[in-house]
Amino acid sequence: MFKFFKKQPEKAQFDKKVLRKNDISLLILDERWNALFAYTEKTPEIIKCEEELKELLKEQARLMTESKEIGTLKKSCMDKILKLTTEVYDNNNEEAKNSMRDCEREIKRINERFKxxxxxxxxxxxxxxxxxxxxxxxxxxxxxxxxxxxxxRVKELEELIEEAHARLKEYIDEKGTLAEYDADIYSYFHDLLGGEELEKLDREFFKDGID
Structure with a gap:
């Protein structure tokens, strides 16, 4: 089992061009990837790379949120400019002109940030x-x-299990031999002395049980 790993190099490397064409799931979000480390310690390289991915995802989310927020702000500025149009062009209101210029500058800043x-x-x-x-x-x-x-370790355990099986067989054989020997002795003396005398011998020799 897994014999093909013996031919692997000390450090695996992939053809990144090929991998980029494949649909590889984002590992840190993959339950099966996370399960790999239930019994395997993460190396410093893995931890660093994992943190880098988390930061990239956070940055992506932050930028998307910012884009949505400044989009709302831009709309607000454009709505304000529309409301100021009458005051600026019809009434020549200087305060309205300043407010419009502020909105236009803000929209320009927002457009640059959008880019x-x-x-x-x-x-x-x-x-x-x-x-x-x-x-x-x-x-x-x-x-x-x-x-x-x-x-x-599996190979070591297989050898230990094989040894244990061999030892267990020896114990079973020994147990059977001793039990058979005792049964023959018991049968012999039962026939020779009779059951009553045999019970006396049992009480004498086995009165304290078997240690």
């Missing part, structure tokens, strides 16, 4: 895929060494 967020969000999926593949490499190496240790 920054869009670029950051465009890059994060690639960063997540790279970190995820790196985590997969670290995981395989950690689990591989654990499996190799497990197989060594």
């Amino acid at each position: 920054e967020i869009e670029e950051l969000l465009d890059n994060i999926p690639a960063q997540i895929r790279t970190a995820n593949i790196q985590l997969l490499e670290y995981t395989v190496n950690a689990v591989y060494f654990k499996m190799r240790a497990n197989q060594k």
